[in-house]
Amino acid sequence: MPVLTEDKVSGGIGVPPRWNAPPGGGGGGGGEPDSSFPISSKQIATWLLMTGIAMLFAGLTSAYIVLRGVPTWESLQLPPLVWVNTLFLIASSLTLELARRSVKTDRMAALRLCLGITAILGIAFVSGQIMLWRQMTSSGLLLASTLHSSFFYVLSGIHAVHILGGLIGLATVSVKAWSGRLSSISFEPLRLCATYWHFMGGVWLYLILLLVFA
């Protein structure tokens, strides 16, 4: 029996749009354009949200690059904990990906386990970031100490807020998973949550590389 996958049952998916259909009277005829769009509304919204977030960090990091060149710039050494936190976030992306793969084959116990581990790793990341900030403040590196420290706090803080948003999404998906509302033919919330989570993981890798090496 063929496996019915999500892509085959989602509404509004199928006939690609005719972007170049000629305007003008008469239209239609043998080939009437169909407006059905090959991507779901929620998926587009997620991608648009990520575009907006990308522009937010592009604006912030362009400021970083500009101010990196001022003569008064003092580079700071980030505590090693930052790499532990980074590993938590990378690991959480891996477990969420495993969750996505589990639901595609209807392995619900594995799905719940992976979602649970992802949430723990996500919380560990945010907690680790808070510990990192406390370590830095106790060593005298405050928000206003240097431009580098200012950028570290602001960029990592805004990123953490977005991770908290992702955790709320993860909690919503987990509730659906525990109440049996996710299956191999209906798992769009998990797919979108995973897309967002991976994206924010990518943003963190970009930020940390910028803050450490640029």
Added chain:
Amino acid sequence: MQVQHATEHAHPQLGFWRKYVFSTDHKVIGLQYMITAMAMAVVGGLLSMLMRLQLAWPAHAWPTLGKIFPVAFAGNIMEPGFYVSLVTMHGTIMVFFLFTAVLTGAFGNFLIPLQIGARDMAFPFLNALSYWVFLLSCIVILSALFVAGGAPLGGWTAYAPLSALGEASGPGEGAGMSLWIAALALFTVSGLMGGLNYITTILTMRTKGLSMMRLPLTQWSLLITAVLGLLAFPVLLAAAILLLFDRAGGTSFFIPSGIIMNNRLLGNSGGHPLLWQHLFWFFGHPEVYIVILPAMGMASDILSTFCRKPIFSYKMMVYSMVSIAGLSFIVWGHHMFVSGMSPFLGSVFTMTTLVIAVPSAVKTFNWLGTVWGARIRFTSAALFSIGFISVFVSGGLSGIFLGSSAADIYLQDTYFVVAHFHLVMAIAPLFAAFAGIYYWYPKMFGRFLNETLGKLHFWGSLIGVYAVFFPMHVLGITGHMRRIYDPLFYDFLKPDQAMNVFVSVSAFALATVQLVFLANFFISIFAGKRVTENNPWHATTLEWETPCPTGHGNFGDELPVVHRWAFDYSVPGAKNDFVPQTVPPGGEKL
């Protein structure tokens, strides 16, 4: 055509609050945006009247105003700080809370589902949330007028380091400036929620047969505007966050080291004030097009309807809007020619700025091509659409001068700039918004606006606008500074004073004419002539398939099916001079 009863598609009986206040219906949200923006326009307009009062008669005592504003008019004379705060608040309110709100918030919400044959937006709750966050941002920005120290002084561009230093740089730069930043951050969040909804809805919810190249130009303009907003607003948000940290967190992103303010050496280290200008204008120039593109789209559709002709070169209209949007991200430096920019970079920005005139000229050519030889029905909506072209061209031409760095260095921060941007990004969009209101009012309220009052409104506005803003070009060329409190302070500006008085009197007349519109708008809701058919203008687009006013769910049990583009006017051999988009091939002859 018979009037249908308003469709009550899947519409439970809701109470007043759920139906008209906490509604998720896109039409109600659109009207909420419109009414709120109109209220903000009244505030912003009154502020500009106070400015004109000061510029025409500086140092004149106004006892009545002294009683109303005892602090701002201490000794019955306007305080300089109050004048500068008027400049800031007028600009901020008009750019964000009127133009952006009315063109994208009001018309975007009202028209997108109606013109694409959908029942509502893709995310109705998000849409409602977008309005309520917008309303909150309006309340926050207005509250800046009433806090201790007053409203911010730095202009709508909030240039650093003044905006970053707090009270140290002036009274309004304290709580007033913080509220300004908070209001803009909220506005940005609201705009992003709206834009996300617009793009998703237009891409995914078009009815059967409505391909992208069959969309009305209003829809194309709203789609492109939403993309611009999505890419530009987050950069403003980024700048606002950094500015907020400079003010509240002690950081120095925009504050250079060794800065002395009001004879006090501040302890900041290392930032760069020009960084704010770059971030602000990277957002700020696309913002100009966020305002003007929906105006272009709406004026195009309305013009075509009343010319009874297809829009001239539909595809080029679409491509030129896309070009304008793309180019708008690489012209921001023309706002900063006098910032110490290298002449080479200045010439690059001059080039990109002049290039953006090309698609704008293409659009103008196409509007003229549409009007050419047409038997125009001179309704108020048509007149305002034609007025839009006139004002857009007048303002656009002076932009060519300002886009050239050599000329701009002389004209920078003079009234020439004030004249330019008011015509091209304030009055032109406003005229298109008026055209839109006269045109879609029957769909909103089931009644017409009074046409006689509409024409009085148009001619009064057109004459008033040119009387106010044309002399400002001359004032600017004589060197009249942009934000000056007392033009009589300098001897070389004294000969300009008669012109300042003329501009102010014209501005008061122009404002009075707007009262005619406001009266017409609100009285017609209850006493306007009733609409007796679904399609009173004999237009082609899908919103005219619905009853006036349109009920919940917009369309009947079946969504419309589109068979043609949106501009089938005066089709040879057709029975009528318009063929709605829903008429199948060959049906136009029946």
